[in-house]
Amino acid sequence: MLVFVIPILFLVLVGILLLILKQVPEKSAILTGLGIGMTFIIGLTFTMLIPSFNENWSQNTAKDASRYHAIYLRSDVEKADRDGTVPPLYKGDTNVEFGKLVGYTAQQERGRRVYQREGCMYCHSQQIRPLKGEIARYSIGTSVVPVADEREYIWDQPHFLGTRRIGPDLSREGGKYSDDWHYSHFYYPRQMVNGSIMPAFTWLFDDTDKSNPVPNKDARDLVSYVQTLGFYRKVYDQSLNGGKGGWRPWLKPQDQQYTQNIGEGQVLRIDPKINDGKGALIRGGDQLSPTNKVPPGGTL
Amino acid sequence: MRMQPAAETDKLQHEDLAAKWALWAGVGYIVFFGVLGLIASVKFLVPDLFNGVNWLSWPRIRPVHVQGMIFGWALPVFMAMFYYMVPRLCGTKLWNEKLGIITTLVWSTGVALMVLGVLNPMDTTSPWWSTKGKEYEEWPVVSSIFLIVAWVMLTVNIWSTFVRRTYKQMYVALWYVMGCLMWTSFVYVIGNWPSQLFPANSFMGLNDANVNWFYGHSVVGLIATPAALATAYYFLPKSANAPLYSHKLSLIGFWTLGSIYIWNGAHHMIYGPIPYWLQTVATIFSFLLFVPVLSAVTNFFGTVRGEWHQLRSNVPLKFIVAGTVFYLLVSTQGSFQALRSLNAVTHFTDWVIGHSHMAMFGFVTFYAFAGCYYAVPRMYKRPLYSEGMADWHFWLSFVGFILFSTALWIGGFNQGIEWNNPNLTFISTVNDMKPFWHVRAGGAALMVIGLFIFAWNLFKTATAPTITPGTDGGDGIDELDNSSRTPSSLLSRV
Numbered sequence: 001m002l003v004f005v006i007p008i009l010f011l012v013l014v015g016i017l018l019l020i021l022k023q024v025p026e027k028s029a030i031l032t033g034l035g036i037g038m039t040f041i042i043g044l045t046f047t048m049l050i051p052s053f054n055e056n057w058s059q060n061t062a063k064d065a066s067r068y069h070a071i072y073l074r075s076d077v078e079k080a081d082r083d084g085t086v087p088p089l090y091k092g093d094t095n096v097e098f099g100k101l102v103g104y105t106a107q108q109e110r111g112r113r114v115y116q117r118e119g120c121m122y123c124h125s126q127q128i129r130p131l132k133g134e135i136a137r138y139s140i141g142t143s144v145v146p147v148a149d150e151r152e153y154i155w156d157q158p159h160f161l162g163t164r165r166i167g168p169d170l171s172r173e174g175g176k177y178s179d180d181w182h183y184s185h186f187y188y189p190r191q192m193v194n195g196s197i198m199p200a201f202t203w204l205f206d207d208t209d210k211s212n213p214v215p216n217k218d219a220r221d222l223v224s225y226v227q228t229l230g231f232y233r234k235v236y237d238q239s240l241n242g243g244k245g246g247w248r249p250w251l252k253p254q255d256q257q258y259t260q261n262i263g264e265g266q267v268l269r270i271d272p273k274i275n276d277g278k279g280a281l282i283r284g285g286d287q288l289s290p291t292n293k294v295p296p297g298g299t300l
Numbered sequence: 301m302r303m304q305p306a307a308e309t310d311k312l313q314h315e316d317l318a319a320k321w322a323l324w325a326g327v328g329y330i331v332f333f334g335v336l337g338l339i340a341s342v343k344f345l346v347p348d349l350f351n352g353v354n355w356l357s358w359p360r361i362r363p364v365h366v367q368g369m370i371f372g373w374a375l376p377v378f379m380a381m382f383y384y385m386v387p388r389l390c391g392t393k394l395w396n397e398k399l400g401i402i403t404t405l406v407w408s409t410g411v412a413l414m415v416l417g418v419l420n421p422m423d424t425t426s427p428w429w430s431t432k433g434k435e436y437e438e439w440p441v442v443s444s445i446f447l448i449v450a451w452v453m454l455t456v457n458i459w460s461t462f463v464r465r466t467y468k469q470m471y472v473a474l475w476y477v478m479g480c481l482m483w484t485s486f487v488y489v490i491g492n493w494p495s496q497l498f499p500a501n502s503f504m505g506l507n508d509a510n511v512n513w514f515y516g517h518s519v520v521g522l523i524a525t526p527a528a529l530a531t532a533y534y535f536l537p538k539s540a541n542a543p544l545y546s547h548k549l550s551l552i553g554f555w556t557l558g559s560i561y562i563w564n565g566a567h568h569m570i571y572g573p574i575p576y577w578l579q580t581v582a583t584i585f586s587f588l589l590f591v592p593v594l595s596a597v598t599n600f601f602g603t604v605r606g607e608w609h610q611l612r613s614n615v616p617l618k619f620i621v622a623g624t625v626f627y628l629l630v631s632t633q634g635s636f637q638a639l640r641s642l643n644a645v646t647h648f649t650d651w652v653i654g655h656s657h658m659a660m661f662g663f664v665t666f667y668a669f670a671g672c673y674y675a676v677p678r679m680y681k682r683p684l685y686s687e688g689m690a691d692w693h694f695w696l697s698f699v700g701f702i703l704f705s706t707a708l709w710i711g712g713f714n715q716g717i718e719w720n721n722p723n724l725t726f727i728s729t730v731n732d733m734k735p736f737w738h739v740r741a742g743g744a745a746l747m748v749i750g751l752f753i754f755a756w757n758l759f760k761t762a763t764a765p766t767i768t769p770g771t772d773g774g775d776g777i778d779e780l781d782n783s784s785r786t787p788s789s790l791l792s793r794v
Contacts, residue, residue, distance in 0.1 A: 007588075232426075
């Protein structure tokens with residue numbers, strides 16, 4: 001309803017304004033009024049009345065259209081967390097299980113501050129949009145990635161939604177790689193992903209011994225935060241509970257591909273001059289198997 | 301409508317001290333932040349550039365470049381334009397020149413603190429001194445305080461001038477100046493509210509994102525745009541020496557700008573986790589933006605009608621006309637980008653970077669350049685040091701920008717299409733962008749060379765041997781100096 005009410009109210013306001021200014025007999029005013037009406041109709045047509053424009057990329061639009069949004073303060077979230085409840089963000093949305101809300105530990109909260117200070121959100125978004133190509137891209141193996149949900153963000157202050165993907169989306173990064181992979185990658189990204197243009201965050205390491213850099217507190221906090229990203233997101237799985245269905249973490253254990261242990265608290269370090277990325281123990285990048293497609297019907 | 305006899309206002313001698321101080325703050329900052337932007341663009345090609353220097357890592361340079369260009373360059377130079385044109389449009393002197401100088405000092409200190417806090421060589425995470433971590437809202441709390449204080453001082457100064465005006469009629473540029481002063485105050489305070497310091501009652505998650513993008517879009521729409529339009533509405537008729545096409549049309553543009561722009565923030569999160577209806581509202585209002593844009597653009601082109609031959613030699617006019625073309629293009633592009641079908645491809649890509657540079661460079665900065673080239677010779681009562689250099693500056697900026705943005709649009713759109721093909725790894729789509737990033741860095745280099753020429757030209761103009769005083773109308777400058785013109789002379793062909 002609001003979609004229609006707000007612009008109509010707006011048009012009425014403009015009309016009143018025009019009357020007050022006594023500019024209605026002015027030719028330019030009439031043209032402008034016509035322009036307002038025409039652009040409104042064009043915008044409405046493109047966005048709402050021609051759904052096929054959106055079907056091309058979108059997973060679904062009908063369900064989302066009924067969403068409303070409530071304002072949550074941190075105190076509300078904390079109360080819901082104490083009570084073990086999840087605040088209903090969807091109208092009439094009572095049968096959606098999401099898992100218990102998990103706030104950040106002190107270390108993870110510190111990691112968020114490092115993430116913020118280093119500006120990770122300028123190159124990495126934290127939202128999977130409900131688009132087919134995007135779901136296919138960020139799925140791993142047979143684990144189909146769930147799209148972004150409002151409730152995932154309620155602990156975030158500041159938010160790290162992001163507007164740019166110079167690097168890939170990170171909202172499902174938790175659990176995908178080992179801590180050691182992340183340390184090696186932060187120390188020198190190009191030894192893990194050939195061609196990466198990510199900065200090397202060497203100041204997060206004590207590298208007085210260049211052959212054996214050791215992550216400092218900032219790096220450990222940062223990685224502990226990165227490992228929470230999307231880690232608690234659950235999806236419905238029909239095969240659980242003997243065919244009755246149930247909820248499980250979205251990333252299946254067998255799809256956590258990059259868990260090779262490099263060494264406790266150590267960083268794999270290869271001289272960038274002689275290394276073109278092939279020398280690394282683990283190749284990064286979003287490796288997708290050919291079977292990794294959106295299932296028919298696009299259900300999650 | 302003349303309230304004062306012309307003879308009296310003709311005697312007004314504007315000191316323009318406040319305008320000069322604000323101008324030099326802006327010119328100094330655009331060179332600095334332009335070089336930072338160039339470093340950022342080179343880092344796409346040489347990611348190991350300055351390796352290990354934490355305060356020169358790309359994600360720290362990037363917000364400093366963006367915020368610096370808006371608050372370090374655009375707003376100081378528009379302040380200078382306000383100090384220059386408001387007294388002339390009001391037929392009175394600036395209320396307090398000294399206050400204007402202090403305003404610039406406080407403002408520049410705030411910008412410098414922002415640079416320190418976001419580049420953050422001390423690696424602090426305190427919200428008082430370091431970034432607040434939201435795009436466009438990076439301002440450390442300490443630097444925000446300086447900016448707010450300076451803005452209040454500017455508002456007091458301009459309004460005090462305004463209430464002492466001797467011309468009763470308010471020319472449209474004054475409307476936009478007033479609008480900019482009002483809107484900036486509330487947009488900046490809402491956007492930079494330090495919610496980290498009051499976590500118990502702060503907005504969380506997506507509410508935070510909504511406020512963020514209300515602010516992020518309003519920075520361009522309600523701060524930079526009205527300031528730029530005020531400049532253009534004053535300097536276009538002045539430099540073309542032609543009356544404004546339609547004053548009433550410009551007022552329609554003013555009111556629709558104020559009422560439409562604030563709805564647009566959500567179009568930065570189309571298909572995101574925010575409510576669907578909010579995205580749709582933002583899309584529709586993005587289309588409604590055609591109204592204020594077309595009213596301004598129609599007005600500007602209507603004003604230049606019959607004066608196109610001046611484009612060959614008139615540098616300020618050249619910048620304003622190019623800026624108007626870019627204004628039309630960037631707004632059209634912005635409206636269509638808000639459509640879900642296009643946004644699905646272009647969102648998150650470099651397309652958007654090309655778009656935002658067209659707004660801040662092609663539109664806002666070109667208008668500011670025009671204002672500088674028109675106003676600086678009149679502030680210093682000397683002819684411009686070199687028209688040829690100004691021409692070079694124009695063409696370097698123009699060609700550099702076209703290279704810059706076209707490369708990003710083509711490359712960004714291509715990358716968006718590639719992302720929808722899950723058989724391509726992410727890193728291969730990054731590698732496909734690299735040729736476009738080379739062209740972008742080349743365009744950026746041309747733009748920065750233009751900036752150095754611009755700054756040098758203005759510097760030589762200001763420091764040229766003084767022309768002997770008492771030459772009102774004698775040196776060819778004051779002949780063009782319309783400081784004694786009434787606003788009504790902007791509105792009708794004499």
